[in-house]
Amino acid sequence: MCRHLAYLGPSVALHELVVAPPEGLYRQSWAPRLQQYGTVNADGFGVGWYAEGDPVPARYRRPGPIWADEGFADLARVVRSGAVLAAVRSATAGCASGEAAAAPFAAEQWLFSHNGALPDWPDGLGALAALLPPAELLNLTARTDSALVWALALHHLRDGAGLDEALAATVHEVAKHSEGRLNLLLTDGSSIAATAWGDTLCYRTAPGSVLVASEPSDDLPGWHRLPDRSLLLADLHGVTVSSLT
Template sequence: MCRHIAYVGPAVPLGEVLVEPAHGLYRQSWAPRRQRYGTVNADGFGVGWYADGDPVPARYRRAGPIWADLSFADLARVVRTGALVAAVRDATLAGADAEAAAAPYCAGRWLFSHNGAVGGWPGSLARLAARLPAEELLSLEARNDSALVWALVLHRLRDGDEPAQALADTVLDVAAAAPGSRLNLLLGDGETIAATAWGDTLWYLTGPGAGPGRARTVVASEPYDDDPGWREVPDRTVLAATRTDVLLTPLKEPPA
């Protein structure tokens, strides 16, 4: 379920990453090429981006399909950024959270997205949720599995964990508590990207951006074009990336 993408590199219009590519996130909302679960990503979308000189990202999220939002089309044409996280949400059961359930979630400089599902939700994560301070539980943006997974990640970040480590340890905890979960997590801070491949597809692209020598990295659920530079991330892997480097580290299955 869902498709998501993160970008760090030269400042470009949002649409250059999300709309203009032949198989970009915009098109993935109704015609994904590699989505294994679900078919139409029409239950919300969101994009978070960074402006020069401001470490706190802006967000635009809606409960409906991305193709029906003309305001987003205007934003994507004129808003420029050197870093973003965006997602389209798979059609799912009706809920009261509306756009609050749409990624990316945000806290401080962080933007977060979850592509997947937690098995046995919500009972499977009751013990993990009980470890969080009451204030953090009461601050959840939505009442779904992704929002709680984000709270678990954020708790580790606030305790000083590096981004990739916070994602990896959260995935292992959730996978142990809820076997069979799909936990492709994506985290950005305006300078770096961290992600996990756990149960669904994840790809990355590096190389020059808009201009010679202007490095950029894209991490996405699936390639947005047919550039031969796209590389698939093996399942059970954590990724840590900057504009110029990508590091892949295998993750071990949690004990049975």
């Protein structure tokens, strides 16, 4: 499994989102409180963010644990953004290692993360892979279950689906072929879509901002936990939660 977050709101330093919170993503890399599968998220990490006026996000990803990366400490201190997606990784057995396997995955204006696993990876997922055109299957960004899930979501996005529609369609497709856990997180820098399917997902709003995360980054009030098998769509105007069943 993994832990991840997405943020929209006033420009803030990455450090304030990822590192500074007492139970934030940085600490969740070695001491998550609500993670139901696995105990340490040390198989890579990544942060993606949007600069003002540029619809294509930047990324910083590494194959090792976030706490061991001195470069990220400097980057997080000075880089500011009003739209961020970040993740720490606990790799699924049999999946590739390395930077390319770490979320967030990216294409055009989108950033994506998968908190979960497909337990029958890779041999039991031939029917699922067959849903993709051969060229898209050959262009998987990494040999991982998460990269396959991302390719399915990206296929829907490029066909014109909205963020929430793309995630809902992907979850339903995967669920037909696997008993996997599918907490997905997707943003285009203006909206966030997310699914709770097999693990925890929470959100908190404040005037002009929204934070979606695998688990609360502090013990302050205002956190809402999504029911399992639900879909979230959020922007700076509000949050909508609907059922995926």
